[in-house]
Amino acid sequence: MTHLFSSGTCPGRVAPAPGRRAFLQQSSFGFGWLAYQGLYANQLAGAATRNAIAAPHHPAKATSIIFCFMDGGPSHVDTFDYKPMLKKHQGQRIGNRAVSRRSQSSPERVWLGSPWEFRQRGQSGLWVSDLFPKLAQVADDLCVVRSMVGELPLHGQSNLLLHTGRSLGQAPSLGSWVSYGLGSANSNLPGYVVLNNDWVPNGGLENFGSSFLPTSHQATMMRAKGVPVDNIAPKDSSTTQRRKLALLVEQDAAFAAGTSDPRTIDGAIANYETAFRMQTEVPAIADITHEPAWVRTLYGLDSKDEHQRYYATQALRARRMVEAGVRFIEITCPSFDGNNSPWDQHGMLKVNHEKNARVTEQSVAALIIDLKQRGLLETTIVLWAGEMGRTPHTPAVSANCGRDHHVNGFTLFMAGGGFKGGTAYGETDEFGNGAVVNPLTVHDIHATLLHQFGLDHTRLTFRHGGRDYRLTDVSGTVVKPVLV
Numbered sequence: 435m436t437h438l439f440s441s442g443t444c445p446g447r448v449a450p451a452p453g454r455r456a457f458l459q460q461s462s463f464g465f466g467w468l469a470y471q472g473l474y475a476n477q478l479a480g481a482a483t484r485n486a487i488a489a490p491h492h493p494a495k496a497t498s499i500i501f502c503f504m505d506g507g508p509s510h511v512d513t514f515d516y517k518p519m520l521k522k523h524q525g526q527r528i529g530n531r532a533v534s535r536r537s538q539s540s541p542e543r544v545w546l547g548s549p550w551e552f553r554q555r556g557q558s559g560l561w562v563s564d565l566f567p568k569l570a571q572v573a574d575d576l577c578v579v580r581s582m583v584g585e586l587p588l589h590g591q592s593n594l595l596l597h598t599g600r601s602l603g604q605a606p607s608l609g610s611w612v613s614y615g616l617g618s619a620n621s622n623l624p625g626y627v628v629l630n631n632d633w634v635p636n637g638g639l640e641n642f643g644s645s646f647l648p649t650s651h652q653a654t655m656m657r658a659k660g661v662p663v664d665n666i667a668p669k670d671s672s673t674t675q676r677r678k679l680a681l682l683v684e685q686d687a688a689f690a691a692g693t694s695d696p697r698t699i700d701g702a703i704a705n706y707e708t709a710f711r712m713q714t715e716v717p718a719i720a721d722i723t724h725e726p727a728w729v730r731t732l733y734g735l736d737s738k739d740e741h742q743r744y745y746a747t748q749a750l751r752a753r754r755m756v757e758a759g760v761r762f763i764e765i766t767c768p769s770f771d772g773n774n775s776p777w778d779q780h781g782m783l784k785v786n787h788e789k790n791a792r793v794t795e796q797s798v799a800a801l802i803i804d805l806k807q808r809g810l811l812e813t814t815i816v817l818w819a820g821e822m823g824r825t826p827h828t829p830a831v832s833a834n835c836g837r838d839h840h841v842n843g844f845t846l847f848m849a850g851g852g853f854k855g856g857t858a859y860g861e862t863d864e865f866g867n868g869a870v871v872n873p874l875t876v877h878d879i880h881a882t883l884l885h886q887f888g889l890d891h892t893r894l895t896f897r898h899g900g901r902d903y904r905l906t907d908v909s910g911t912v913v914k915p916v917l918v
Contacts, residue, residue: 490616490888495852495918497619498756499612499815499883501764502749502798504790505593505635506777509824509837510845511866512548512787515580516561519864520826521547528827532867537587538838543827545865546835549784558856565791568799575802575811577853577916581860581869584822584841584876589775592821592841593637595876599905603640606651606896608880609762610644611905613651614896615889619759622715624654624708627760629748631658631768636775642764646898648697650704653764654712656751658744662720668713679707719754722747733800741768741793749797753804756814768793777820781836802849815851815886819879820844826866843869846879852886852918859916877910885912 511517524547533539550563555573562570569576584592591601598605606614613625628642635641642653656662670678690699722730730736734746745768752763767776770789779786798818805811823844824837843862849855861871881891884905891910895902 491890491893492885492888494886494888495813496815496850496883496886497813498760498810499762499817499851499887500752500756500801501609501762501817501819502794502801503596503635503764503766504777504794504818504820505767506589506773506775506779507592507820507822507824507839507844508777508790509548509779509783509787510580510840510843510862511824511826512550512565512783512837513563514561514578514845514847514858515843515862515866516552516563517548517826517862517864517866518552520545520866523865525831528865528867532827532865534842534868536584536842537825537840537867539825539827543825543829544831545826546828546831546837556856560856560858565787566795568796572799572802572849574856575806575849576847576857577849577855578845578847578858579860579874579879579913579916580843580845580858580862581871581873582823582844582846582875582879583869583873584844587822587839587841589636589778589821589839591637593635593641596819596821597637597641598645599877599880599907603637604645605903606645606647606905607640607642607653608883608905609642609653609764610647610651611884611894612762612887612889614644614647615884615894616761616887618761620715622708622711623719623755623758623760624650624712625761626651626653627755627763628653628655629658629751629763629765630655631744631748631766633766633769633774635766646903647896648700648704649702650700650708656716656720656748658747658768663712663716715758719758720751722750722754725750729804732804734796737796739792741770742796744768745793746797746800749801753801753808753810756805756810757808779824779836780838782834783824783836785834805850811850813851815853815883816849817846817883818848819846823866842867843873848883848916854916854918857916859913874913875909877906878913881906881910882913882916886917 511520523545525544528543528545530541533541548563550565552561552563555562555570558574560573560576562573585595585601586592594603595601597607609626618625644652686699686702690696733750734742737743748765752765755763769776777790801816805814823840825840828835828837859872860869860874862868863870884891891904891906895904
């Protein structure tokens with residue numbers, strides 16, 4: 435699979451159209467012939483070949499990632515970035531020196547201390563606030579980055595930056611790049627799955643799209659409520675399905691033979707085949723009713739809060755997908771108040787941050803505990819991140835005040851997959867207003883995550899529009915100090 439790491443052929447070059455069978459054998463990725471052969475002859479050899487694991491650039495520490503996406507921007511100064519100066523100076527004007535174009539700020543705003551107490555946790559002494567009592571119990575497994583810097587204090591653009599490395603989108607998602615670079619470890623499942631909660635974050639489906647990469651690497655959505663995936667139950671017999679799919683493959687291949695770039699058609703053919711095999715595997719993985727009672731309790735499935743139960747359901751499914759060989763799993767947050775950026779608390783900070791924490795943090799901690807006891811945390815990265823932080827100041831201090839958009843310095847964490855647990859990297863200033871020590875960008879985090887998968891972010895490229903594209907564009911540095 436050397437094409438994964440090379441420039442490939444020029445998409446604009448037009449070659450003479452081969453015959454149908456020759457085209458199926460010679461198309462750019464070989465998906466067509468493999469799918470046709472496998473479906474028509476009731477063999478899965480084509481799928482196994484296409485989904486074989488590509489050789490990494492260097493030894494990998496991780497084989498899977500679970501991305502717990504905290505959409506809306508959790509407050510760094512209320513979670514993992516302890517700033518006692520905020521409480522000491524609460525109510526005082528921030529002044530001109532603290533104003534930034536990359537946050538919602540003006541000199542008249544005032545500092546706001548955290549309503550939650552911070553404590554040093556575990557043997558490492560990592561600072562975690564009382565907002566996260568369950569995550570505090572796994573502090574020694576967390577690698578916290580406190581010096582993230584974004585580009586624009588806007589949800590859509592920041593979501594796209596976090597997911598695709600581009601504020602404007604129009605680029606493949608991180609999950610698509612991981613799927614493209616390594617293939618699937620299970621030919622019956624997609625390499626990239628989004629465990630969604632019935633809404634689309636700001637930035638739209640581009641957050642999860644494959645863009646110019648083959649469509650077989652875009653995310654497959656699985657919902658928390660009701661039937662996990664639409665049309666997953668077959669209406670035809672297996673024999674009838676194979677005949678229908680073989681006909682579709684043959685028709686698509688004939689159409690693709692007359693195009694200048696058949697890769698999109700190849701991707702569609704590959705998706706037919708994956709969807710066919712998913713009919714058996716997905717319902718089994720999605721069904722968590724047979725999990726032991728103590729596991730269900732660990733994740734929070736016995737909660738009286740329906741939103742917590744939805745999130746717990748998806749978190750437990752994520753662990754099951756790791757066991758089944760899915761490379762990249764993302765879990766979105768449920769929205770409990772109609773806000774499609776659930777952590778976006780411009781007001782009612784204490785009430786709604788506590789609600790978000792109650793909905794999500796037990797299940798995230800459970801993932802770390804559960805993966806660790808199964809021996810899977812060493813090779814599975816748990817990434818916890820929002821697209822931005824919150825301002826350490828507010829227009830006026832009140833019982834129902836909140837924090838606004840802030841990208842000058844914010845926090846995320848990784849656990850497992852070769853990251854150093856019980857550590858904090860980087861610092862913001864004494865008020866949490868901006869990164870001052872070891873500032874990092876999304877490109878740096880992406881480069882480091884790919885590194886743990888054995889992939890060199892400068893060599894994982896795809897030829898599109900006359901140039902080689904990569905996830906990290908023209909920047910990004912592997913952050914070696916956070917790695918074991």
